[in-house]
Amino acid sequence: MSNAISISGLVKNFGHVRALDGLDLAVATGEIHGFLGPNGAGKTTTIRVLLGLIRHDAGSVALLDGDPWTQATELHRRLAYVPGDVMLWPNLSGGEVIDLLGRLRGGLDTSKKDKLLERFDLDPTKKGRTYSKGNRQKVALVAALASNVELLILDEPTAGLDPLMEAEFRACMEEDRSNGRTVFLASHILAEVEALCDRVSIVRKGKIVESGTLAELRHLTRTTISAEVTSNPGSVVGFNGVHDVRVHDHKVDFEVDSDRLDEVVRSLAPLGVRSLVSHPPTLEELFLRHYQDDVDLGSSETET
Amino acid sequence: MVGTGSLVRLILQRDRLRLAVWVILLVAVPLGTTSAFIELYPDAASREQLAATVSSSPSLVAVLGPLYDSSIGGLVTWRVGVIAAFLIGLMAVLTVIRHTREEEETGRRELLGATVIGRHAPLAAALIVAIGAGVLIGLILTGGFIGMGLPSAGSLAFGLGLAGVTATFAGLGAVSAQLTEASSSAKSIGVAGLGIAYLLRIAGDVGESSGALWVSWLSPIGWFSQLRPFAGEQWWVPALWGGLTLMLVGGAFAVSSRRDVGAGAFPPRPGPAEAGPGLRSASGLGWRLQRGALLGWGLGLGVLGMVYGGAADSIGDMLEGSPQLAQIFEQMGGEQGLTDTYFSFVVGVIALLAAAYAIRAVLRLRVEEENLRAEPVLATATPRSRWAWSHLVYGLAGPVLILALAGVLGGLTYGLISDDVTGQVPRVLAAAMVQLPAVWILTGIAMALYGLAPRHVGLSWGALIACLVLGQLGQILQFPQWTLNLSPFTHVPNFPAQEIEMVPMVLLLLVAIALTGAGLIGFRRRDIG
Ligand SMILES: Nc1ncnc2c1ncn2[C@@H]1O[C@H](COP(=O)(O)OP(=O)(O)OP(=O)(O)O)[C@@H](O)[C@H]1O
Ligand SMILES: [Mg+2]
Numbered sequence: 001m002s003n004a005i006s007i008s009g010l011v012k013n014f015g016h017v018r019a020l021d022g023l024d025l026a027v028a029t030g031e032i033h034g035f036l037g038p039n040g041a042g043k044t045t046t047i048r049v050l051l052g053l054i055r056h057d058a059g060s061v062a063l064l065d066g067d068p069w070t071q072a073t074e075l076h077r078r079l080a081y082v083p084g085d086v087m088l089w090p091n092l093s094g095g096e097v098i099d100l101l102g103r104l105r106g107g108l109d110t111s112k113k114d115k116l117l118e119r120f121d122l123d124p125t126k127k128g129r130t131y132s133k134g135n136r137q138k139v140a141l142v143a144a145l146a147s148n149v150e151l152l153i154l155d156e157p158t159a160g161l162d163p164l165m166e167a168e169f170r171a172c173m174e175e176d177r178s179n180g181r182t183v184f185l186a187s188h189i190l191a192e193v194e195a196l197c198d199r200v201s202i203v204r205k206g207k208i209v210e211s212g213t214l215a216e217l218r219h220l221t222r223t224t225i226s227a228e229v230t231s232n233p234g235s236v237v238g239f240n241g242v243h244d245v246r247v248h249d250h251k252v253d254f255e256v257d258s259d260r261l262d263e264v265v266r267s268l269a270p271l272g273v274r275s276l277v278s279h280p281p282t283l284e285e286l287f288l289r290h291y292q293d294d295v296d297l298g299s300s301e302t303e304t
Numbered sequence: 305m306v307g308t309g310s311l312v313r314l315i316l317q318r319d320r321l322r323l324a325v326w327v328i329l330l331v332a333v334p335l336g337t338t339s340a341f342i343e344l345y346p347d348a349a350s351r352e353q354l355a356a357t358v359s360s361s362p363s364l365v366a367v368l369g370p371l372y373d374s375s376i377g378g379l380v381t382w383r384v385g386v387i388a389a390f391l392i393g394l395m396a397v398l399t400v401i402r403h404t405r406e407e408e409e410t411g412r413r414e415l416l417g418a419t420v421i422g423r424h425a426p427l428a429a430a431l432i433v434a435i436g437a438g439v440l441i442g443l444i445l446t447g448g449f450i451g452m453g454l455p456s457a458g459s460l461a462f463g464l465g466l467a468g469v470t471a472t473f474a475g476l477g478a479v480s481a482q483l484t485e486a487s488s489s490a491k492s493i494g495v496a497g498l499g500i501a502y503l504l505r506i507a508g509d510v511g512e513s514s515g516a517l518w519v520s521w522l523s524p525i526g527w528f529s530q531l532r533p534f535a536g537e538q539w540w541v542p543a544l545w546g547g548l549t550l551m552l553v554g555g556a557f558a559v560s561s562r563r564d565v566g567a568g569a570f571p572p573r574p575g576p577a578e579a580g581p582g583l584r585s586a587s588g589l590g591w592r593l594q595r596g597a598l599l600g601w602g603l604g605l606g607v608l609g610m611v612y613g614g615a616a617d618s619i620g621d622m623l624e625g626s627p628q629l630a631q632i633f634e635q636m637g638g639e640q641g642l643t644d645t646y647f648s649f650v651v652g653v654i655a656l657l658a659a660a661y662a663i664r665a666v667l668r669l670r671v672e673e674e675n676l677r678a679e680p681v682l683a684t685a686t687p688r689s690r691w692a693w694s695h696l697v698y699g700l701a702g703p704v705l706i707l708a709l710a711g712v713l714g715g716l717t718y719g720l721i722s723d724d725v726t727g728q729v730p731r732v733l734a735a736a737m738v739q740l741p742a743v744w745i746l747t748g749i750a751m752a753l754y755g756l757a758p759r760h761v762g763l764s765w766g767a768l769i770a771c772l773v774l775g776q777l778g779q780i781l782q783f784p785q786w787t788l789n790l791s792p793f794t795h796v797p798n799f800p801a802q803e804i805e806m807v808p809m810v811l812l813l814l815v816a817i818a819l820t821g822a823g824l825i826g827f828r829r830r831d832i833g
Contacts, residue, residue: 053832055830073687076684076685088677091575093575093576093577099583100579100584101684103585104684104685105685125576127572129485129567
């Protein structure tokens with residue numbers, strides 16, 4: 001079994017709204033896969049299809065080599081889920097909810113649970129509404145992490161957690177990674193994704209627009225270069241894969257498609273390089289490019 | 305109080321359909337009854353005969369209300385006054401809680417709290433809408449009665465009385481909403497208060513001859529009868545509603561200004577750190593979520609059965625002194641016949657209430673789903689059907705328990721009074737149990753809506769109201785038979801007044817099974833959320 005999740009051409013309509021529009025996604029077994037995208041992109045919808053909570057209109061979906069709609073019950077024994085909006089029963093204590101969800105899944109590891117309660121500094125005797133948002137989130141997280149399942153599906157699990165608890169969550173994920181657990185993590189927190197994820201998929205308007213390791217994604221975008229040359233830098237404008245050229249005397253700033261970097265640096269050398277600064281795109285730049293509507297997505301791909 | 309006005313508009317907009325149904329129901333029933341009575345009892349003699357029968361029958365007083373005057377107005381007040389007071393009280397309690405505690409519970413209140421809205425505005429707005437609806441109903445009725453030729457003083461008293469009941473129970477709703485965190489518990493408190501008021505009024509009115517009328521004076525519903533519309537109005541009675549309303553509303557505002565948004569008046573006690581052995585399956589969770597309501601409804605309807613049983617006539621005593629009365633009763637089937645008619649009527653009322661419980665129990669599924677608490681459970685190894693059954697079972701088995709309890713207790717009290725325990729318990733119990741197929745139709749309707757049209761589950765309540773109107777009032781209002789036939793309760797045998805017929809029961813059962821099955825299948829195929 002190589003893929004924990006494989007989706008192709010997934011379509012889901014809610015009335016006239018097309019929430020998923022031919023989404024393709026592969027999550028390899030054992031990896032931590034980041035799932036990113038702007039609000040309303042279709043992350044939660046994808047997860048709900050994976051959990052068999054909603055039917056899909058077209059495409060194929062395989063979860064742990066099974067069909068999430070027809071084999072929901074069997075598959076759910078092998079996964080744990082943390083919803084984005086955690087709602088608890090007002091008359092059940094957090095401890096009861098954790099035990100209940102664990103038992104419904106087919107058992108939970110009590111010693112692991114006790115450790116997690118301590119690590120997340122969670123009081124299990126409080127009831128429903130008396131938990132703050134972050135603490136409600138922790139109840140769901142402990143319930144999921146305390147299980148010994150092979151796949152975790154997490155929908156913005158750290159929304160509402162304070163930085164300390166978020167660090168604790170990352171530590172838990174690192175442990176899970178070394179235990180070979182597969183994690184599918186929808187998130188808006190880039191630092192978290194950068195720190196944890198082996199691979200990332202970016203979804204926009206119900207379609208995957210980018211998928212790969214962070215290094216690969218970086219590679220697909222532009223590197224910023226500032227150079228000072230001895231001759232006139234005007235010819236830089238004509239280089240292939242160069243954008244946003246700003247010339248000031250002998251100085252030139254520009255952006256270059258990362259896969260053309262080598263070529264451009266070679267062409268730059270004859271101009272007599274006195275100084276050269278290059279920095280790779282920050283993760284923010286990377287994501288903002290995909291999140292913003294007005295960026296023309298096609299351009300970088302069609303040029304290559 | 306800033307923002308009260310805009311909140312009132314918001315509530316009216318959200319609830320326009322719901323409120324319209326209440327207003328139409330509460331206006332149409334008294335006015336329809338009036339027009340029917342004008343036709344049925346055109347002369348004083350026929351009215352006096354009816355009045356004499358009613359006044360001498362504690363059971364009729366128990367289920368409907370006391371009769372203080374044999375004019376048309378007096379008869380209408382007896383026939384629908386208490387029912388209308390009960391229903392309008394229910395409207396008030398539910399409306400206020402819906403727009404206060406329920407809003408807080410779902411977190412919508414916090415969304416509003418961040419805008420320019422005073423902290424008391426939501427409560428004030430909910431009270432204004434609920435009481436406003438009561439006043440509107442009162443005004444329309446007053447005008448309507450006068451228009452139909454009834455005395456204006458009585459017409460005004462009737463309308464004023466309903467407005468007073470509305471205000472008081474809106475106040476009770478406001479207080480209940482402050483006490484608990486869960487809107488369902490707040491509703492239970494409010495409805496329990498209403499039920500107690502109804503039971504006190506039965507006890508007082510039935511015991512009037514033995515000097516127990518003061519018990520009725522403890523009940524805001526009893527005050528409605530004591531205002532005596534069309535029977536020598538006691539105009540100071542509305543001051544009682546006014547005073548109690550002020551106290552309740554004042555109390556609610558006082559608590560509301562001291563507590564946090566979302567919190568109850570009593571901080572919830574901490575719970576166990578670990579789940580007990582009972583909480584290991586969907587059915588364990590279902591029991592945990594349903595047991596309180598089952599207990600409450602069981603007790604409430606059990607007590608109601610007991611009170612009805614106790615109020616059943618020991619008519620024999622009265623008949624001895626009055627040959628004319630004896631003749632009237634003979635025409636109606638003799639003493640036994642009258643008691644039988646009484647019991648089949650009473651179990652009909654209890655069955656409607658049991659159906660209300662059943663709908664509530666099934667719609668808990670929707671509550672869980674809407675509050676996003678179904679999803680985490682369905683993402684575990686719990687199959688959808690098992691989760692659905694964990695609540696549906698209360699809609700099916702709950703009415704069995706409730707009707708059995710009410711039937712046994714009703715038969716027992718009546719048996720003790722009439723020295724015939726072994727004879728009456730099985731009779732009244734059977735009378736209650738034959739209602740089950742009709743109750744299950746409503747369970748089935750709720751389940752079918754939940755599975756096939758989850759956004760419209762509220763229509764289940766519409767179906768219940770239709771059964772109420774058709775069954776309890778359809779005959780007085782002279783609806784055509786085919787409309788009466790729409791209600792499943794029309795088709796269950798009026799045991800013990802009539803023989804038990806199996807065919808309609810089996811048919812009802814089949815329809816109930818089909819509806820429930822359709823709901824379950826629909827639910828397994830549809831999207832959650
Ligand atoms: N039950 C539903 N009915 C109708 N439309 C829906 C429903 N659920 C989701 N949508 C729509 O589908 C689209 C995708 O929503 P989804 O919740 O999957 O987004 P998301 O990526 O999880 O966003 P966020 O980051 O805000 O959580 C949105 O346009 C949303 O309005
Ligand atoms: Mg989401």
